[in-house]
Amino acid sequence: MAKVFAHMRLIAGALALAFIVATAMPAAAQQPNSVNPAGAVVKEQQLLDQLKKIEGRGTIPDTKSYVIEHPAGRDWREFRTVTLRWIGGIAILGALAVLIIFYLVRGMVKIESGRSGRNIVRFNMFERFVHWMTATCFIILAISGLNITFGRPLFVSAFGSEAFTTWSEWARYAHHYLSFPFTIGVIIIFLMWIAGNIPNRVDIEWLKHGGGIVGHDHPPAYRFNAGQKAIYWIVVLGGGAVAVSGYVLMFPFYGTDISTMESAQVVHAVVAVLFIAVMLGHIYIGTIGMEGAFEAMGEGTVDVNWAKEHHSLWLEEENARVGPNESKRQPMATPAE
Numbered sequence: 235m236a237k238v239f240a241h242m243r244l245i246a247g248a249l250a251l252a253f254i255v256a257t258a259m260p261a262a263a264q265q266p267n268s269v270n271p272a273g274a275v276v277k278e279q280q281l282l283d284q285l286k287k288i289e290g291r292g293t294i295p296d297t298k299s300y301v302i303e304h305p306a307g308r309d310w311r312e313f314r315t316v317t318l319r320w321i322g323g324i325a326i327l328g329a330l331a332v333l334i335i336f337y338l339v340r341g342m343v344k345i346e347s348g349r350s351g352r353n354i355v356r357f358n359m360f361e362r363f364v365h366w367m368t369a370t371c372f373i374i375l376a377i378s379g380l381n382i383t384f385g386r387p388l389f390v391s392a393f394g395s396e397a398f399t400t401w402s403e404w405a406r407y408a409h410h411y412l413s414f415p416f417t418i419g420v421i422i423i424f425l426m427w428i429a430g431n432i433p434n435r436v437d438i439e440w441l442k443h444g445g446g447i448v449g450h451d452h453p454p455a456y457r458f459n460a461g462q463k464a465i466y467w468i469v470v471l472g473g474g475a476v477a478v479s480g481y482v483l484m485f486p487f488y489g490t491d492i493s494t495m496e497s498a499q500v501v502h503a504v505v506a507v508l509f510i511a512v513m514l515g516h517i518y519i520g521t522i523g524m525e526g527a528f529e530a531m532g533e534g535t536v537d538v539n540w541a542k543e544h545h546s547l548w549l550e551e552e553n554a555r556v557g558p559n560e561s562k563r564q565p566m567a568t569p570a571e
């Protein structure tokens with residue numbers, strides 16, 4: 235009997251010990267999946283595979299926010315943080331490199347016959363105002379947009395996250411508000427210069443001669459040559475594309491869903507970085523790339539010899555319209571009495 239009691243005491247002691255050990259074990263040991271990161275990933279992947287998304291529950295009315303992850307979102311994030319940065323970096327830095335090399339090899343395109351000292355009106359006040367308004371908006375939109383694409387990896391470590399946040403907030407305001415004058419500018423540019431920008435046969439000859447920029451020819455051109463026509467259409471179509479996709483981003487979920495938003499961001503960002511790369515070429519040729527070009531948009535006039543070399547057919551048209559010695563010609567400077 236005493237032996238039986240001894241056995242029972244032993245069993246009871248063992249059970250008590252087992253109970254104490256079991257209750258003292260951390261919760262994790264009882265539910266290995268809840269803390270095992272590998273386990274969680276497996277579950278997440280299973281959810282994604284089976285349901286094609288991970289969805290939770292929420293209390294705010296916007297039920298779209300309950301979707302935590304969907305496969306297309308992962309692809310988009312990869313595009314946004316990796317692919318886009320490569321496309322943008324290659325396009326913009328590549329364009330800069332090409333322009334620098336071109337400048338070193340070719341140098342500035344000079345007025346080969348020298349300045350005549352007589353000017354002809356090329357762009358009136360309204361045209362110049364619209365050009366500079368659109369160009370200023372474009373530059374600020376480009377800087378503030380690139381800040382969204384590249385700002386975090388470039389600036390946070392250099393300036394700290396607080397300064398980056400403050401700057402980004404201002405940049406975002408600028409991006410949103412300047413989109414309106416930019417869009418108006420693109421629409422006016424489209425209407426104001428369409429007549430001179432329809433491609434024609436002269437453009438083919440101009441292109442065959444490298445536009446007089448690659449070589450030293452002076453192929454004839456009307457008011458706008460093939461290069462300028464290309465810029466015009468890039469501004470109109472590229473500007474139209476960034477405007478439409480930009481407003482889709484600015485007013486989210488008005489007739490759009492998450493995948494339309496992702497597509498709009500891809501279109502907006504890719505068109506924008508290519509647009510910036512092309513505009514670098516335009517800025518180059520309008521400044522250090524060609525003698526006498528900046529005056530056209532600066533003061534609104536160009537030297538007659540510049541017009542003869544770069545837009546001979548336009549000069550002939552102007553001569554036929556107002557006569558070679560009409561008031562559209564202005565002396566370069568008032569001669570000293």
Ligand code: HEM
Nearest residue numbers: 375376379380382383413417476477480481483484503506
């Ligand atoms: C009507 C014109 C435009 C509108 C409505 C617009 C709108 C927007 C919006 C709403 C965003 C998202 C920014 C945010 O999170 O708040 C954005 C991003 C961006 N925009 Fe624009 N934008 C316009 C023109 C431009 C132009 C002309 C450029 C380039 C020259 C540009 C370049 C960019 C870039 C690079 C991004 C960042 C893309 C990214 O990394 O996600 N945008 N834009």
